[in-house]
Amino acid sequence: MDTAVAPTAGSARHAREDSRYRWRSAASQGLIYAILILLLALTFAPLIYLVILSLKDNGQIYGRFWALPNPVRWANFATALQVIVRPMINSIITTVSSTAGTLLFASMAGYAFARRRFPGKELIYTAILALLMIPPILTLIPAYVLIYNFNMQNTYWALILPWMSGGQVFALLLCRSFFATLPEEFFDAARIDGASEFASFIRIAMPLSIPILVTVAVVRLVTTYNQFMWPLVVISSPSRQVVAVALTQFTSEIGITDIGPQMAAYILASVPLIVIFSLGMKQYVQGITAGGLKA
Amino acid sequence: MVSLMKIFPRWRRTFLLLTCLLLGVALVASLAAASASAQTGGISTEVVTGGWVQAASVTANGSHIVIGARDNIVRVVDAAGQPLWEFTAANSILGVDTTSDGAWTVVASEDRNVYLLDAGGAAQWQYRAGQAMNGSQYPAYGSIVAATSDDRSFYVLDGSGNLVWREVLGIDVRAVAIYGTGERARVVTGSDDGYVTIYNRDGGTLLTSRLDYDVQSLAVTANGRWIVAGTSDGLVSLVDGSNGRVVWGYKAGGEVTSVAMTADAKTILAGSRDKKAYLLDGDGKLLQTFPMQSEVLATAISGDGAVLVIGSANNRAVLIDRHAAEASHTQAQARGRLINSILLASLIVIIAAAVVYLHRTPTGRRVWRQGTVRPRGLLRSMWRERIAYLMIFPTLALLLTFNYYPAFSGLFHAFTEWSPGVRTEWVGFANFKFLLTDRFFLSSFRNTVILVIVAILKTLTMPLLVAELIFAIRHNKARYWLRTLFIVPLILPLVVEILLWNNMYDPTIGLFNQTLIALGRADWTRAWYGDERLALGSIIFIGFPWVSAFALLVFYGGLISISEEIFDASKVDGASGFRRFLHIDLPMLIGQIKLLLILNFINAVQTFELIYLTTGGGPGSATYTPALELYYQAMRMHKMGVASAIGMVLFVIIMAGTIVNMRFMRSSIEYEA
Numbered sequence: 001m002d003t004a005v006a007p008t009a010g011s012a013r014h015a016r017e018d019s020r021y022r023w024r025s026a027a028s029q030g031l032i033y034a035i036l037i038l039l040l041a042l043t044f045a046p047l048i049y050l051v052i053l054s055l056k057d058n059g060q061i062y063g064r065f066w067a068l069p070n071p072v073r074w075a076n077f078a079t080a081l082q083v084i085v086r087p088m089i090n091s092i093i094t095t096v097s098s099t100a101g102t103l104l105f106a107s108m109a110g111y112a113f114a115r116r117r118f119p120g121k122e123l124i125y126t127a128i129l130a131l132l133m134i135p136p137i138l139t140l141i142p143a144y145v146l147i148y149n150f151n152m153q154n155t156y157w158a159l160i161l162p163w164m165s166g167g168q169v170f171a172l173l174l175c176r177s178f179f180a181t182l183p184e185e186f187f188d189a190a191r192i193d194g195a196s197e198f199a200s201f202i203r204i205a206m207p208l209s210i211p212i213l214v215t216v217a218v219v220r221l222v223t224t225y226n227q228f229m230w231p232l233v234v235i236s237s238p239s240r241q242v243v244a245v246a247l248t249q250f251t252s253e254i255g256i257t258d259i260g261p262q263m264a265a266y267i268l269a270s271v272p273l274i275v276i277f278s279l280g281m282k283q284y285v286q287g288i289t290a291g292g293l294k295a
Numbered sequence: 296m297v298s299l300m301k302i303f304p305r306w307r308r309t310f311l312l313l314t315c316l317l318l319g320v321a322l323v324a325s326l327a328a329a330s331a332s333a334q335t336g337g338i339s340t341e342v343v344t345g346g347w348v349q350a351a352s353v354t355a356n357g358s359h360i361v362i363g364a365r366d367n368i369v370r371v372v373d374a375a376g377q378p379l380w381e382f383t384a385a386n387s388i389l390g391v392d393t394t395s396d397g398a399w400t401v402v403a404s405e406d407r408n409v410y411l412l413d414a415g416g417a418a419q420w421q422y423r424a425g426q427a428m429n430g431s432q433y434p435a436y437g438s439i440v441a442a443t444s445d446d447r448s449f450y451v452l453d454g455s456g457n458l459v460w461r462e463v464l465g466i467d468v469r470a471v472a473i474y475g476t477g478e479r480a481r482v483v484t485g486s487d488d489g490y491v492t493i494y495n496r497d498g499g500t501l502l503t504s505r506l507d508y509d510v511q512s513l514a515v516t517a518n519g520r521w522i523v524a525g526t527s528d529g530l531v532s533l534v535d536g537s538n539g540r541v542v543w544g545y546k547a548g549g550e551v552t553s554v555a556m557t558a559d560a561k562t563i564l565a566g567s568r569d570k571k572a573y574l575l576d577g578d579g580k581l582l583q584t585f586p587m588q589s590e591v592l593a594t595a596i597s598g599d600g601a602v603l604v605i606g607s608a609n610n611r612a613v614l615i616d617r618h619a620a621e622a623s624h625t626q627a628q629a630r631g632r633l634i635n636s637i638l639l640a641s642l643i644v645i646i647a648a649a650v651v652y653l654h655r656t657p658t659g660r661r662v663w664r665q666g667t668v669r670p671r672g673l674l675r676s677m678w679r680e681r682i683a684y685l686m687i688f689p690t691l692a693l694l695l696t697f698n699y700y701p702a703f704s705g706l707f708h709a710f711t712e713w714s715p716g717v718r719t720e721w722v723g724f725a726n727f728k729f730l731l732t733d734r735f736f737l738s739s740f741r742n743t744v745i746l747v748i749v750a751i752l753k754t755l756t757m758p759l760l761v762a763e764l765i766f767a768i769r770h771n772k773a774r775y776w777l778r779t780l781f782i783v784p785l786i787l788p789l790v791v792e793i794l795l796w797n798n799m800y801d802p803t804i805g806l807f808n809q810t811l812i813a814l815g816r817a818d819w820t821r822a823w824y825g826d827e828r829l830a831l832g833s834i835i836f837i838g839f840p841w842v843s844a845f846a847l848l849v850f851y852g853g854l855i856s857i858s859e860e861i862f863d864a865s866k867v868d869g870a871s872g873f874r875r876f877l878h879i880d881l882p883m884l885i886g887q888i889k890l891l892l893i894l895n896f897i898n899a900v901q902t903f904e905l906i907y908l909t910t911g912g913g914p915g916s917a918t919y920t921p922a923l924e925l926y927y928q929a930m931r932m933h934k935m936g937v938a939s940a941i942g943m944v945l946f947v948i949i950m951a952g953t954i955v956n957m958r959f960m961r962s963s964i965e966y967e968a
Contacts, residue, residue: 032764036777039761042840043784049806050795065809109690118680119673123649124687128694133953134702137901137922138946141929141938142701142708145715165697168690197682226789228904229922233930244790248908259798266791273786281782285848 054263061259073260080265086239087246091225092272094159094242099220101160102167103213109168110175111201115187125176131169136229144233158234159242163224171216174287178212179205211283218280219287225272243269340376340614344368348606350388350403351593355395355558357602360595362612363388369402371416374602376614380416384408389429390442395598401440403428409442411456420456432473432482439496441482443468449484451498460498470513470524483536485510485524491534493519504539506532514556514563521560525551531565533579543579546931547571553606555596562600566591572605581933584714585615634719642703709943713935726940735912735927736941739919742831743900746920749835750899754891758846759884763876766854778851782844793908796837800824800909824910827917834909834918846891853887854880889956896952900945921945 053061054076055069112118113125143162152158182205190200206213231242238246247269277284346365353360359379362370369382369391382402390403400412409428411419424444432441439459443449448463449471462484470485481501482494487509493501508528515522515536522534527550533542548569555564561577572585572594585605593606606612677684709727712720730736761781768774787795799806800823808820823833857880865871865879881888903922906912912919912927921941929938 029767029769032767033773036761036764036768039757039840039842040777040780043781043842046792046795046799047784047787049799053798061804065804066813105689105693109687112683112686116680116683116686118683119677121683124691127646127649128690131694131698131702133950134698135897135901135946135949137903137925138705138942139698139701141925141935141942142704143697144929145704145713145935146697146701148715161693162697165693168694172690198686201686222785228790229926233926244788247790247794259804263795263798266787266794269788269791270786273788277786281779284785285782285852288845288848 050263050266054260054267056260058258058260076258076260076264077268079258079261080268083261084243084246084265084268087241087243088269088272090156090240091243094156094163095221095224095272097156098160098163098224099167099217101164102171102220103217105164106168106171106216107175107206107209107213108201110172111179111205113172113176114179115182115205116197128169128172136166140229140233143230147234153234154237154240156240159227159231162230163227167216167220167223171220174212174216175209178209182208214280215283215287218276218283221276222273222284225276339616342370342372342376342612342614344370344610344612346387346610347592347608348610348612349592350391351553351595351604351606351612352391352393352400353595353597353602353604354393354397355598357597357599359393359397360602360604360612360614361391361393361400362604362606363391363402363593364606364610367404367406369400369412369416371400372614374614374616382410382412382416382418384410390432392432401432401442403442405429407444409440409450409452411440422450422452422456422458424450429469432471439473439480439482441471441473441484443471443484449482451482451494451496459496462494462498467509470510472513472515472522474515474517474519481519483513483515483519483522485513489526491522491524491539493536502536502539504534504541506530506534506541511551512553512565514554516556516560517558521556523554523556523560523563523565525554525565525567527551529567529569531563531573531575531579533560533563533577545573545575545579545581546933547573548932548934549590552590552592553594555594557596557600558598562596564594564596564603564605566594566605566607570607572603574603581714584718585613587613638703638707642699705939705942706946708936709940711936711939713939714933715935722936726937727944729937730940730944733924735916735919736921736924738916739921739924742918742920743902745831746835746902747896747899750895751892753838753841754843754846754895755888757841758843759850761842762847762850762854763880765851778847781842781847785844789904790908793837793905797909800833825914827914830910830914830918834905837905837909849887849891850884853884857883893953893956896956897949900949900952 052069055072055074057073057076060067060069060073113121147153147158147162152161186204186208187200190204195203226244227242228244231245235241235245238249241249247265342360342362344362344364344366345368348362348364350363351361357374360372360374362372364370365387367384367386367388369384369388371379371381373379382400384402384404385406385408387405388402389405391400393400398414400416402410402412404410405428407428408421408423410421413419422440422442424442424446428442428444439454440452440456441449442452445467446463447465447467448461449468450461451459453459464484464486466487468484468486472483473480474483475481478496480496482496483491484494485491485506489506489508489510491504491506491510491513493503495501506524506526508526508530510524510526512525513522519536522536524532524534525547526532529547529549529551531545531547531551531554533544534540535542545565547565547567548571550568551565552568553566556562559577562582563575563577564572565575566572568590570587570590572587572591573581574583574585576582585603587605587607587609588611589607589609591605591607593604593612595604596602601617603615603617604612605615708719710721710723712718712722712725765774765777765781768777784792798804802808802820802822802825805823807823811817811819821829824830861879861883862875865875901922902920903926906918906920906923907926910918912923921944925938925941925945928934928941
């Protein structure tokens with residue numbers, strides 16, 4: 001074993017050991033690739049199946065299940081788009097505006113918590129962190145009643161405000177720790193120039209914190225876009241429903257029983273996430289690992 | 296960087312504090328609710344009979360109320376409950392109906408007769424059927440009588456008591472209603488096969504509509520536009536009389552025995568075996584519930600909706616003047632506001648108490664001393680830092696409204712019978728007692744245990760394996776690409792993944808059954824979600840091979856951050872492969888494992904989408920989860936109190952699980968810090 005890991009050049013015995021080690025290592029690398037590729041194939045099989053189904057019509061699906069789409073039904077996507085364009089717009093409006101609100105308010109609060117010293121600071125901060133212990137299922141029904149009492153059911157506000165609020169804790173955690181790392185000198189310089197606290201937040205802290213804000217934004221966009229139970233409860237009007245719920249009400253409410261367009265709609269519903277991930281995968285990974293470990 | 300590990304001591308105190316807070320709020324709120332619910336005013340009149348009240352009817356203006364009971368007596372009283380006249384049949388009264396002016400009353404009795412009574416209670420004629428009559432109707436302005444009988448048929452008689460036609464259904468029928476007059480009179484019946492049928496005067500079928508369960512009761516507007524039906528599954532359905540379509544359904548807590556509707560179809564009163572009568576508006580929205588001492592068997596409502604009659608199995612009919620009832624409703628709302636403000640006030644008191652408490656702890660005192668010396672100094676420094684308070688204000692306001700308030704409201708209402716906007720009544724532990732007898736909830740617990748264990752196993756095996764394998768790859772580019780490819784499935788919204796697997800499990804065109812057929816094992820094909828023994832397993836299998844991108848990222852990130860030196864040192868010590876994994880990787884990844892344990896535990900306890908979108912809890916109660924039962928209780932049964940109780944149970948479980956997890960993993964935390 002020792003000789004295998006620390007071969008010394010020159011000796012024939014060592015050379016032989018070295019080559020055997022290499023062979024073994026090549027074999028184990030091959031095995032690793034084989035396992036990973038098998039798992040990848042299994043992971044991707046449903047995705048490929050989804051794409052194939054989305055290009056068939058009902059006749060092709062029921063009649064020739066194993067055949068590839070022939071002719072390819074691109075029209076399925078047009079049909080699907082007609083049906084889910086409205087929910088997609090609803091989703092985008094609510095997701096983007098709630099994320100924007102989360103970013104604005106959480107960065108403001110994060111700045112105050114990181115750079116100001118005020119009575120009750122740690123107490124309030126702990127009280128906010130304690131919300132991490134409250135599972136969404138506990139607040140679901142009372143929050144629904146609250147929205148109902150505000151007469152906000154079936155409006156965008158019913159989604160935007162709670163989501164804006166729901167993202168605060170996570171965003172605040174990241175923002176506070178980020179702002180705390182900014183060197184004090186920047187702010188001293190601004191103060192000497194006579195900038196107000198708010199101005200130095202907008203002019204100095206915000207531009208410097210774009211990376212962390214993008215991270216928060218990506219995580220929040222993905223999380224809210226995937227939300228299902230809350231919109232299901234507070235939105236009943238199809239014209240305001242978000243895409244995650246609308247997809248499940250496809251056949252019943254919109255009257256499509258064709259599987260092809262249904263699958264096409266599933267793919268179209270993924271497009272916003274594809275866009276987010278292709279632009280911000282790195283930030284997403286950072287966000288969930290950092291947020292996860294801190295929370 | 297503040298990490299959770301470092302704020303641990305503070306966290307433990309937070310738990311303690313939180314528990315105290317909960318207890319405090321519950322206590323204060325219970326006192327408030329108890330004192331508030333003591334003052335419920337009497338706005339109703341009771342008519343006491345010698346037997347169950349099984350039938351009721353009221354004139355258009357509410358001046359005459361007809362009550363039929365099991366003691367064979369039909370009592371007619373005025374709005375104040377004063378008796379006007381009585382009629383005695385030979386057996387129990389099962390159906391009464393009076394014309395809108397009270398000039399005629401038709402009575403169906405278990406003595407097999409239908410009687411037509413005049414304004415003074417004298418029988419004009421009677422018609423005898425082969426078996427007990429169980430329901431009867433007379434149109435608003437006379438001319439025909441329709442009656443249902445236990446002989447599974449119904450009879451249509453003319454104004455003089457001659458049989459016009461009889462329809463033998465061969466299935467139990469006990470709901471009948473009439474609209475229109477003269478030649479244009481129509482008879483609507485509802486039978487045990489769920490059919491609501493409209494006949495013309497000569498017995499021709501005009502329209503049928505199918506409900507899911509036995510129709511127990513019917514009411515129809517004078518123009519026939521709207522039909523309301525109560526069924527044995529507890530649903531009150533509004534049917535459009537022109538096309539037979541169901542417009543809406545309202546779910547009561549038990550079999551709907553009786554329904555009544557105003558002339559304009561804007562108000563509906565339904566009685567149910569769950570000992571409640573429900574007042575609904577024309578859109579199926581609950582206006583008010585009337586809890587009774589026992590099962591509600593008969594309801595009636597005057598044409599203008601001002602007078603309500605609720606007859607129940609405790610030998611009483613309750614007459615309610617709705618104008619008075621509305622006044623009490625406003626009172627109840629005021630009470631609700633009072634409770635809310637007490638709740639808010641107690642919250643403030645508790646937070647203040649927490650401040651004092653924290654002030655007495657060493658850290659708190661240090662903060663106190665750092666901030667200021669005296670209260671006056673405190674105020675001054677608070678004023679100096681007003682910009683900071685201003686900056687945290689939006690966040691605080693949002694969190695207080697949408698997170699803190701609902702959390703406390705949920706904990707409080709778990710102990711109440713909660714009909715938002717209508718009434719809130721403190722019921723102590725009744726909701727929890729109910730849950731102990733709810734087979735869906737009990738079965739959901741077994742499923743939750745399974746789901747939690749499976750979720751944890753799934754996350755701790757496949758993603759860790761894949762992370763280790765990717766980490767072991769030497770080729771940099773290959774490593775990068777493999778990692779990226781494994782994360783790609785994140786682009787599918789969660790809902791889409793579930794729906795896609797639903798399609799794969801489809802009994803006819805699903806991938807699994809098609810594959811089995813292609814392999815020549817057609818006998819192995821299954822209705823995967825339909826089989827009680829397979830349903831949960833099928834749901835668990837969703838997402839195979841379970842390489843969760845999230846867990847993979849967390850583990851991979853952890854492996855990368857282990858310093859190269861440790862691996863080198865282990866190499867020198869001769870640890871490789873599995874031994875290195877066991878003695879180096881696992882201990883170094885304990886933080887990640889702990890995180891994923893907590894997150895998966897929390898998520899699995901709250902499992903909703905996965906069940907809601909696949910089996911909906913079925914078959915039977917095989918795949919119920921508590922979150923699903925919570926959703927059904929709240930959104931379908933409108934039992935917000937019971938739903939809140941489920942929420943509280945889940946909260947306690949999650950909290951306990953998290954604390955255990957933190958305690959259990961304590962040693963590793965210090966190791967990492």
